[in-house]
Amino acid sequence: MSLLNIEIKSAGYEKGDSIITDIAFRIEQGELVGLIGPNGAGKSTTIKAVLGLLEHMDGSVAFGSGGNYAYIPERPLFYDELTLWEHLDFVAAVEELNEEEYRKKADVLLDTYKLAHHAHEFPSKYSKGMQQKAMLILAMITDPYLYIIDEPFMGLDPDAMKLFLDSIEKERKRGAGILMSTHVLDTAEKICNRFIMISNGRIVAKGTLEEIRLQCRLPEGSLYDCYHFLAEGDGDER
């Protein structure tokens, strides 16, 4: 069974004004899928539709993992009044994680991401890179089956980027599915198993890099070449 099965006929913020149309794709176990497209193409709207945050949606979103998913937003979002440890404590409480295992895992994650010394500080006061790492720790603490990640590379330094890539690779090998929206095409080309290219609110190409090359008739083209080819015909940002 797929971890995520999306069949959206149309969705948008206002009734009768759909931003995305005919978006359908699946995410399987151990798969990293890149959601690619120019600014305003409908990537974030697709993610919002998956999360059920859109007011108007005609279609279905089915989670095959019993809803055990983690969302990492483009702009890290924390409670200004809680420390990172308290955020972790909250997640552990509501997800009913085993106390001892959770603490052990939290310590390992905090050490790995070099945030152990900042665990009792407010993450809203961290630097952007530290905030991204904190979001990732909060997502990973529950061992989710599915990750939905929006623009993860913004503000990460090269070391943090490597750490992030290693982490999602490890999670992928564990069997988790990952849907990742990004603009960093050269990195996406190297790490993603499949791509979904969106333009003007519609899927314009999907599949492996080989399949996308075929659809674009660019047999030697890079992901960027394909992206450029597909985006070229578009009008202004929406």
Add this chain to the structure above:
Amino acid sequence: MIATIFLRKVMGMKGSSLFRSRLIRGWKFQYGVWKTVLDWTVMLYIAIPAVVISTMIYRSWWQETPSWIMDLPLFLLFFAFYVIAWSGNIHMYLEEADKVFLVTKNNLLLKLKTYGYSYSLFSQSLAVGSAFLILLPFLLNHYHLEFIGLFALLGYFISLSACLMLVKYYLRTYESRMKKIGMGFLLFVIFSWFSQLVYFLFETGHLLLVYLVSCVILAASVYFSMKALQKASSLDIGIDMEQERKTSMIKLVFAAAPEIEKPVVTRRKKPLLFRKSKRIFKYRTPVTGISELFIKVFIRNSSYISGYAALTNVTTAAIIVIPSLWIRAFLLVCFPIMINSWISIVWDKIFNSNPMTKKHIESSHYFTAKKRLTTIMTIIAVTLLFIFGTVGSVLLTHFQ
């Protein structure tokens, strides 16, 4: 595109018209804030009774001096004016985008800052003048001050305000919070000593000296303030001050109407209470986890805690001051309902604002925790109301 329009619009503007447009926008913002507060708190419940009661009380002060002022020394009123003099701030009416678009337009920026400073001085003088007007019945009828003396005091406090506005401007440049508080306290004491000296001059009849001191302070304050504003670094300070002012206005709204946008909370890196992320509940369950999050967010966010205190205090004061038993009974019945619905709104706001918690708002644990916490906090507020109301009523009866 927007930036280009902004730039074209601003470049074509004179300092005065740019200031005027920002001032009007600021007034509209403040008007919006008040409108939101008064919308929510139900005008009939607080604002209108407060205006009517204050007018009646003020009128009675002119007709007959109340007994409580009899034993108060004039110096205490003088100290109250001193505290009010600390309330002013220099507003430069700068915006974040000025850093990009106006940073090379020194003349335009300086004019904007100058107008902003003049307006700040004017409004602070108005605040000091209003304080004098409110206490005028006592100053004239009880302390028997003459107008020449009153003007000397008024002049001194306006000059002192101008000086303290500059002092506060410089205090803002300290990065360390502790240093800022320490220095602020020290300056508060030093200026109070100086004001005591002025009070001594006033009391011994050296009014000419008071006028002279005021003129020197005012001239020096304006001169040094203008020098400070000419520095390029004042741009950052001005923007920070403006943002803080807006945030404090939003905090005011949020205290009474929590459904409105959430303000910036704190500059601290670590919490003051429950340091090291200490848990409130020893045994962790989803219900205690949700409750703990709410309690910590609530007590660490000054808007929530001050809103809770303000609603309880205003009702307590109304119960003590309002003579009619019927109105008191009405307030007592309404208060638990009002405070309970206010806590519920804060609760929804906290849990709806973050995807991390939003995910759980349909679980049964969430509803159990919400019911438990809103009930407990309502009981605490009602208990406080009873304690303070009883103590206040006893004290009032004792002093009447």
